[in-house]
Amino acid sequence: RVNMSCYSSVALADSLEGPVLSVSMDAEENMLVVGARDGSLTVSQMHSEEINETAGRRLAERDLNMEEIGITMRETMPELHTQETSEWDIQDCENPGICSFARDITDPGAYSIQDAKLKSEEDHAKAQAEQKKKRVRERVSEIRQELEMLHSKNEQIPTNRLSVAEVTIDQEHINFLSSDMENKIEEVRTELAWTMEFHERGMQKLRDFFLSRLDFERIEVFGFNSPHRVSTFRCPSMSQELQSNLARLHELIFAAGQDEDEDGGLGDFGSTLGGGMAGTLKSTLRLDGKAGDGADGGAGGAENAMSGAELRELRRQQRRERKQQMQELEKAKPSDSYEDPQDLEAIAHAEATLGNYTLKTSDTYKVPENQRMNAEKKRRQMFLLEESMHAIKTEFNHRVLALRDFRQQVRQEVQRDIAALKEIDQQLETTT
Numbered sequence: 001r002v003n004m005s006c007y008s009s010v011a012l013a014d015s016l017e018g019p020v021l022s023v024s025m026d027a028e029e030n031m032l033v034v035g036a037r038d039g040s041l042t043v044s045q046m047h048s049e050e051i052n053e054t055a056g057r058r059l060a061e062r063d064l065n066m067e068e069i070g071i072t073m074r075e076t077m078p079e080l081h082t083q084e085t086s087e088w089d090i091q092d093c094e095n096p097g098i099c100s101f102a103r104d105i106t107d108p109g110a111y112s113i114q115d116a117k118l119k120s121e122e123d124h125a126k127a128q129a130e131q132k133k134k135r136v137r138e139r140v141s142e143i144r145q146e147l148e149m150l151h152s153k154n155e156q157i158p159t160n161r162l163s164v165a166e167v168t169i170d171q172e173h174i175n176f177l178s179s180d181m182e183n184k185i186e187e188v189r190t191e192l193a194w195t196m197e198f199h200e201r202g203m204q205k206l207r208d209f210f211l212s213r214l215d216f217e218r219i220e221v222f223g224f225n226s227p228h229r230v231s232t233f234r235c236p237s238m239s240q241e242l243q244s245n246l247a248r249l250h251e252l253i254f255a256a257g258q259d260e261d262e263d264g265g266l267g268d269f270g271s272t273l274g275g276g277m278a279g280t281l282k283s284t285l286r287l288d289g290k291a292g293d294g295a296d297g298g299a300g301g302a303e304n305a306m307s308g309a310e311l312r313e314l315r316r317q318q319r320r321e322r323k324q325q326m327q328e329l330e331k332a333k334p335s336d337s338y339e340d341p342q343d344l345e346a347i348a349h350a351e352a353t354l355g356n357y358t359l360k361t362s363d364t365y366k367v368p369e370n371q372r373m374n375a376e377k378k379r380r381q382m383f384l385l386e387e388s389m390h391a392i393k394t395e396f397n398h399r400v401l402a403l404r405d406f407r408q409q410v411r412q413e414v415q416r417d418i419a420a421l422k423e424i425d426q427q428l429e430t431t432t
Helices: 048-060 066-075 113-156 171-210 240-262 267-273 275-305 308-332 341-353 375-428
Strands: 020-025 031-036 041-045 214-216 220-222 229-231
Touching: 048 066, 214 375, 220 375, 229 375, 240 375
Parallel strands: none
Antiparallel strands: 020 031, 031 041, 220 229
């Protein structure tokens, strides 16, 4: 008995034109296939087990929440198996009683009447051209054989032989053919000249871009029967701008060196302090020397003017004054446990604020002029650094190339020694 109190409603086709002609389920009753008059074929996924269970519960229980059952049915719906349309097993049109659709031709090598016709016409034209060429070649071959036979007969005649000019029937035609061949060759050369120039210019541009700006290309040197290897640096040459900046910088360094030599023996210390500090130090030394000379001269004159007793009395008085000053200093000396409040405050400030300073931490300290850093000095240092890097790479590359030359020399010597050993073995009829 059919129970229509519980059913599932599915909206398919366009619901306007034509009836539904065919309805079918798969073997597991999980798919519903519907064919309609409008030409549509629709496949719907069904949850047959859940539908049957819901129908049984509907007979037993009247009050069911169909929304919750619909949500549960969607959550427990089995996964739909997908398949490419090219793998569908569709019956061919030739099968009797089955109306199917014609498949599109997607294979470029598939047979086509139009392509076959065009190909046959092309093959026929090629065959006719080849036959005509063959007839012309055969005729030319016959004429060549006849001419060679006439030449051989002419050579066999003992007297009154014909010369090459006399044998030639139409010299103007031969000259025309020769000039025409030369003109064609010249035309081909003219046509190829642009292509040759184009490729040569392109090659030259690539060579200039990748190789002309290199002092050393990357070269690997392998060891004998070992995996060890060493390679050179791919070292680009220094630009013209860098070379000009380095030239000006070296001129400045040379001029600074000459100025240091003229400063009077300060040497490395003068170069470390810079021009301003070196001049200040030199003037200070000169003034101290003059002051010392004047004091010595005055003391010598006073000693010459004083007598021995006066001189001894003056020295005693100086000793007493120094002793008195020492006593006053000893009295003013603080105890060992005394700590100056200013020192304590400075120490506390230093502990609180002292960091990783490259300069001195004094608030009144001023960096000397020659030790101050600016953009121009850093730029000069960068130039010198690039020059040093280039020099190190160049030196290393020269050493690697020298190693390669030495390796080639050793290889040639070994090959020469092996060849000499083989000659000795051949002479002695032995094997080393």
